[in-house]
Amino acid sequence: MLEIKLVVHGSVQGVGYRHSIIAQIEDEQNMVRGYIWNKPNGTVEIIAQGTIEELKDLRRYAVKGSNRSNVREVEESLSEITDYEYDGFTIRY
Numbered sequence: 001m002l003e004i005k006l007v008v009h010g011s012v013q014g015v016g017y018r019h020s021i022i023a024q025i026e027d028e029q030n031m032v033r034g035y036i037w038n039k040p041n042g043t044v045e046i047i048a049q050g051t052i053e054e055l056k057d058l059r060r061y062a063v064k065g066s067n068r069s070n071v072r073e074v075e076e077s078l079s080e081i082t083d084y085e086y087d088g089f090t091i092r093y
Contacts, residue, residue: 003034003081004055006046006062010072013038018091020066021046025058025089032058033084037092049084 008017018036025032032055034048048058055078065071 001049001081001084002052002055003047003049003079003085004058005077006048006059007039007075008044008046008062008065008071009042009074010065011068011070012044012065013042015068016066017044017069020069021058021061022089022091024061024064028057030054030057032089033086035086035090035092047086048089049081049086 018038021036024030030050032048032050034046036044036046039045046058046062048055050058059074059076062074063071
């Protein structure tokens, strides 16, 4: 199992970005687990756990964003984990 941390830069807050990520996960029945939240510095952080295929799909969603977002850059770090820490994928406030 793997965990990915994505920090998304650009116009990604207040434009439906987080909800678009959730919708894409649900539409494609991706079983990734974790959360997404708006950071105070204007970026969006995504922490997710799953298989390499699930996390690749999630990264693709993150780069695409919502119709109103403008993703400039996505920072990424990947690590191996031994057990899932989260149930489902949620928005944190």
